[in-house]
Amino acid sequence: MKKKFAPFFEPDSVAIIGASATPGRPGHEAIRNILANDYAGKLYLVNPRGGEILGIPVLQSIAALPKGIDLAIIILPAKDTPQALRECADRGIRHAVLSAGGFAEVDDYGANIQQETIEIIREKNMRVLGPNTSGHTSTPHNFTSTFFPLGKIRRGRVSYIAQTGNFATHTMKYILTGEHFGVSRVIGLGNKIDVDETEALEYLADDSETTAIIMYLESIKRPRKFLEVAREVTRVKPVIVLKSGSTDAGKYAAVAHTAAMAAEDRLIDALLRQAGVVRIWDYTHLILAGKALSMMPLPKGNRVSFLAPSGAMLVVLADLCIRLGLEVPDVQPETVRRLEEISPPFIRMRNPVDIWASASVHGVEFGYGQGMEAVMKDPNIDAVVPIMMLTKDTGIPPYDFIVELAKKYPAKPLFVTFSADKKYMDECKDFVEPRGVPTFPEIEQPFEVLSILYRCTRAMNRSR
Amino acid sequence: MKKKFAPFFEPDSVAIIGASATPGRPGHEAIRNILANDYAGKLYLVNPRGGEILGIPVLQSIAALPKGIDLAIIILPAKDTPQALRECADRGIRHAVLSAGGFAEVDDYGANIQQETIEIIREKNMRVLGPNTSGHTSTPHNFTSTFFPLGKIRRGRVSYIAQTGNFATHTMKYILTGEHFGVSRVIGLGNKIDVDETEALEYLADDSETTAIIMYLESIKRPRKFLEVAREVTRVKPVIVLKSGSTDAGKYAAVAHTAAMAAEDRLIDALLRQAGVVRIWDYTHLILAGKALSMMPLPKGNRVSFLAPSGAMLVVLADLCIRLGLEVPDVQPETVRRLEEISPPFIRMRNPVDIWASASVHGVEFGYGQGMEAVMKDPNIDAVVPIMMLTKDTGIPPYDFIVELAKKYPAKPLFVTFSADKKYMDECKDFVEPRGVPTFPEIEQPFEVLSILYRCTRAMNRSR
Numbered sequence: 001m002k003k004k005f006a007p008f009f010e011p012d013s014v015a016i017i018g019a020s021a022t023p024g025r026p027g028h029e030a031i032r033n034i035l036a037n038d039y040a041g042k043l044y045l046v047n048p049r050g051g052e053i054l055g056i057p058v059l060q061s062i063a064a065l066p067k068g069i070d071l072a073i074i075i076l077p078a079k080d081t082p083q084a085l086r087e088c089a090d091r092g093i094r095h096a097v098l099s100a101g102g103f104a105e106v107d108d109y110g111a112n113i114q115q116e117t118i119e120i121i122r123e124k125n126m127r128v129l130g131p132n133t134s135g136h137t138s139t140p141h142n143f144t145s146t147f148f149p150l151g152k153i154r155r156g157r158v159s160y161i162a163q164t165g166n167f168a169t170h171t172m173k174y175i176l177t178g179e180h181f182g183v184s185r186v187i188g189l190g191n192k193i194d195v196d197e198t199e200a201l202e203y204l205a206d207d208s209e210t211t212a213i214i215m216y217l218e219s220i221k222r223p224r225k226f227l228e229v230a231r232e233v234t235r236v237k238p239v240i241v242l243k244s245g246s247t248d249a250g251k252y253a254a255v256a257h258t259a260a261m262a263a264e265d266r267l268i269d270a271l272l273r274q275a276g277v278v279r280i281w282d283y284t285h286l287i288l289a290g291k292a293l294s295m296m297p298l299p300k301g302n303r304v305s306f307l308a309p310s311g312a313m314l315v316v317l318a319d320l321c322i323r324l325g326l327e328v329p330d331v332q333p334e335t336v337r338r339l340e341e342i343s344p345p346f347i348r349m350r351n352p353v354d355i356w357a358s359a360s361v362h363g364v365e366f367g368y369g370q371g372m373e374a375v376m377k378d379p380n381i382d383a384v385v386p387i388m389m390l391t392k393d394t395g396i397p398p399y400d401f402i403v404e405l406a407k408k409y410p411a412k413p414l415f416v417t418f419s420a421d422k423k424y425m426d427e428c429k430d431f432v433e434p435r436g437v438p439t440f441p442e443i444e445q446p447f448e449v450l451s452i453l454y455r456c457t458r459a460m461n462r463s464r
Numbered sequence: 465m466k467k468k469f470a471p472f473f474e475p476d477s478v479a480i481i482g483a484s485a486t487p488g489r490p491g492h493e494a495i496r497n498i499l500a501n502d503y504a505g506k507l508y509l510v511n512p513r514g515g516e517i518l519g520i521p522v523l524q525s526i527a528a529l530p531k532g533i534d535l536a537i538i539i540l541p542a543k544d545t546p547q548a549l550r551e552c553a554d555r556g557i558r559h560a561v562l563s564a565g566g567f568a569e570v571d572d573y574g575a576n577i578q579q580e581t582i583e584i585i586r587e588k589n590m591r592v593l594g595p596n597t598s599g600h601t602s603t604p605h606n607f608t609s610t611f612f613p614l615g616k617i618r619r620g621r622v623s624y625i626a627q628t629g630n631f632a633t634h635t636m637k638y639i640l641t642g643e644h645f646g647v648s649r650v651i652g653l654g655n656k657i658d659v660d661e662t663e664a665l666e667y668l669a670d671d672s673e674t675t676a677i678i679m680y681l682e683s684i685k686r687p688r689k690f691l692e693v694a695r696e697v698t699r700v701k702p703v704i705v706l707k708s709g710s711t712d713a714g715k716y717a718a719v720a721h722t723a724a725m726a727a728e729d730r731l732i733d734a735l736l737r738q739a740g741v742v743r744i745w746d747y748t749h750l751i752l753a754g755k756a757l758s759m760m761p762l763p764k765g766n767r768v769s770f771l772a773p774s775g776a777m778l779v780v781l782a783d784l785c786i787r788l789g790l791e792v793p794d795v796q797p798e799t800v801r802r803l804e805e806i807s808p809p810f811i812r813m814r815n816p817v818d819i820w821a822s823a824s825v826h827g828v829e830f831g832y833g834q835g836m837e838a839v840m841k842d843p844n845i846d847a848v849v850p851i852m853m854l855t856k857d858t859g860i861p862p863y864d865f866i867v868e869l870a871k872k873y874p875a876k877p878l879f880v881t882f883s884a885d886k887k888y889m890d891e892c893k894d895f896v897e898p899r900g901v902p903t904f905p906e907i908e909q910p911f912e913v914l915s916i917l918y919r920c921t922r923a924m925n926r927s928r
Contacts, residue, residue, distance in 0.1 A: 024857065029857070148857075164774060164776030165774070166774030166883070169884075170773060171883070173884040174886060177884075177887055178889070244776065244783055245779050281787075282908050283777060283781075284907060309634060310628060310629070310630030310634060311628060312628030312708065312747070313630060315682060315708040316746075317747075319708055320746070346570075346571070393488065393613040420637040421637055421642075422641040425642070444746050
């Protein structure tokens, strides 16, 4: 599998068919993305006009390409795509990304072109991503076929499979501008006339650059095979899926979006469960779970400790934990002793931890730092969430103690969230995230994500 | 009621008992807050040391105060509070805020002091907020008793009742630094030995400066009376309640937090329903619902239109709407015609609206602007949510068109959320929110909040 897909993810040579000299055009931005990512292989450009684009000479026909290029990125209108694909095959190219839309997702005319394309793939024995895909990305190989202007894509260890062009475009832009984590492989499936979610999953299962897999799906093309593959992968890597189109309104919206009508949702749900896949429901969790898995290990169990500067938050969040299937257990007597030691006299402490008094009297760094360490050490606790109290008047701590604690206890997820001054929330995020500690803007989110990760743990540990 | 509580919310004269010259101390920060809010009444400070604080002369005893001051803010340790309260009564002060903690929420010793305080209140016929309250706020009167350093508190039209000191402190700090909306009255109930949620609600019901009421409660002191009052208020103003302690873990956490054990949750839930109160579950929604109600009217119904730059988002969000009790109906033929008119040829349009093509070809301002106007005009639609596509490469629009549309269709909630570049998301938020259009960082949030607001609409329209 790994070898089979190497031309997609580790191409030594790439041709862009439909290269454009005009900034903003997909055929131009694809080149800029490849250059911005420091792709080390050979890059060929094809456009009948010839000339030069961004310093690279342009060939006037596919026929002018050298033989045996690994991968073609075809950025041409739908109607011109089959012919280009055929010509690529004739130059010995066996792998292609078909970027254009205008196929079966649009109308009957497009459906005909799509059918023609399928026949070429079969006849020429090719492997194709798309059509109607915004491309794919392989940061370990410094490569992307994405035509949406992204610039340098941050490298990470989580991979995404997305049956939507949005992920590799707007969502990736958000991740690059609003977050600090990166990705390993991103696979935009498009209309998946050839490579589908099952094959993509199979590839990522074997991929040493991928430690967790997150998918957005609207349908599953080969459910039986998917189940077979997913059942194995989920024992070694977390697999999280947002499968949409679960309601009638969702399905209705899906028809217009991709050519595939959303499959019957209840069957899919049962299948995902059986496969050990963790299903999620919010688009935002695609991002937040990716962040968590990029920085932290899975929790060994569901026993959470959290520290808040407010009794109200303790109560609301304890309620939330229960709703999410997380436990908020008692900590060990030794931990209680330590928590009381760091608090003003006569304050009784337990889990969840009201850290207000300690942080107010002894400072935020001492109160949170010592309190977090006490619960991170505790064998009754699988994950720790501090709701950091950040306001200038109680003193903004140097944030390194958070990073140090995460390093000292690498087996336990540490998820940070905030209360009070937005300026320092942003500052803390920008400090700790590049150093490996994920933060979450809303206080409910770390618990939502922990619950997702705990379901991954259970899936990985399930009996055969 | 209004007159009865005027000394709390419209005091002409205020005394701080326990004024402090030391920055950071509650007795100091309370003075600074009052000054920062441009309180126009008379302010007296009391501290045995005398002297001057922030330019205001300090009286050495309560006995030295003039007669008949409207309100005393007593910022003294619990043990000294009863005596101070008695002395205040002797100077004709009938209203007091008791800021100290250390009462029944802590131990038996504190419980005894609390009981003594209750007896003084009865004997002297006083009205008291607290103890263990971080204070209250009344922006229409430029006044606050809060001792947490907040500076100028932004004025708004939504009022909060909170059985937690956190709201008037860290959460308010967040609202002031991370949001653009303001508040009208904020009432920190504390241990509510006198003024409780029912009386606070009764006051806000009649308050012309309050258009909506949001509460955080851990218990309801007089359920029957609360039901009686709430049943009427909810017909004229939205009342939203986060009642925590719904699970055993939550209750367990609540014991340590306030003196009141969380009441049996299922009974409370039934009571809230019967009262027309809209119950929420997330702390974050206290803030987001407050923002929405500060800027937008309630939706007349649950029929939503949304515009997204991604089919995947359309499908996921349509699913979400159904789960939240919102409808995503067909729009009128005329609206469809208009949506198709503004899109490239041959693209079929409907609700939810895939605005990608139009915005890509004609620009974000035209695509979104015309698309939003089409659905805002549509009588089948009660609320509109654009998921703004903001990335420099497709062009960042001037944001005024969003504000103009909100002004042109003031009867329909317009909630904005984002996709793509974080920098422009922040920029857009900072432009439209001060001009009355709420934005939400996560794409699910506008729908969650619309669902809360729609439940308010139903409560207001329910039959007797």
